[in-house]
Amino acid sequence: MDINEFIKDCKENVLSGVGITSEDVSKLFKIPEEYVQQLGIAANQITREFNGNKVDVEQLNNIKKNSCSEDCSFCGQSAFFDTGIESYQLPSAQEIVIRAQKAKDEGAESYCLVAAWREPSPNDFDKVCYIIEEINDKVGISVECSLGFLTIQQAKKLKELQVKRYNHNLETAKSKFSEICTTHTYEDRIKTLQIARDAGLELCTGGIIGLGETREQRLELVLELASIYPEEVTINILVPVPGTPLELQTSLEKSEIIRMFSIIRFLLPESVIKISGGRETNLDDSGEELLQSGANGIITSGYLTMGGNEAKKDIKMIKKIGLEA
Ligand code: SF4
Known part of the structure; x- marks a missing residue:
């Protein structure tokens, strides 16, 4: 069959x-x-049909930075690597509330609290719960969390606090995982997603591309994501961090990045597909083309360990391509 016909048939299906x-x-x-x-155009048609023109804009807050006990080879926050990134423990609730309010004022719909640890200690978990209560009370923005491994009791508590979505990435294909992390397993990650879902939380999961994985492994990752059917998929594009084992990793071709996002849209027509870290660094248009090739979400105003576009600039870009923020 002609390739254009094949893409069209897939889209129709x-x-x-x-x-x-x-x-x-x-x-x-x-x-x-x-x-x-052509694949990107078809993915865009699917996105518009199932999700309309709205782009999901999110901001992150790295509430515990660096010195993580895990050895993920792409991560500048692992205690295994000397990356020179600053370290801090949980800031005060008051400080986080101010930042959440700013995110809301800048047009973010959701605010994700992310902590660089394997799992929260009981004491840290209580502090995070208090922070969430304060944000709910004083700001009123949809709170999401990414706190590592959770117990079912912790996941239920987050649900009680009206946390909408829990982020826990698969990172890469199962067949690649042991090359990029040895301190925990792929199964640990799948289990955490199951716990979050059992507690009634929506799921946000995805990974990071450009780690040196093969196309076959990206296929493996997207099929795994499709089997989970998360409400949100988040895809980072590697930005090599000096001091990590992947500091010299070469970047992916833009067409491979577009291919990845487009195919995920074919598999998960209703999910939010978010372009996460690496958007500004790897793509010279800051993600405009990806937002017209299957993606319908962005993270704005910087990431966990690196800066990004200002919210104003991103909102302008979204409107320029005829979408809504
Ligand atoms: S990716 Fe997460 S778990 Fe892995 S080292 Fe970084 S902060 Fe820790």
């Missing part, structure tokens, strides 16, 4: 609710580069 098979997904990963733009 998604739009009609039939969906596509894993063989189709495998073929989409192999279509020649000159068809990737």
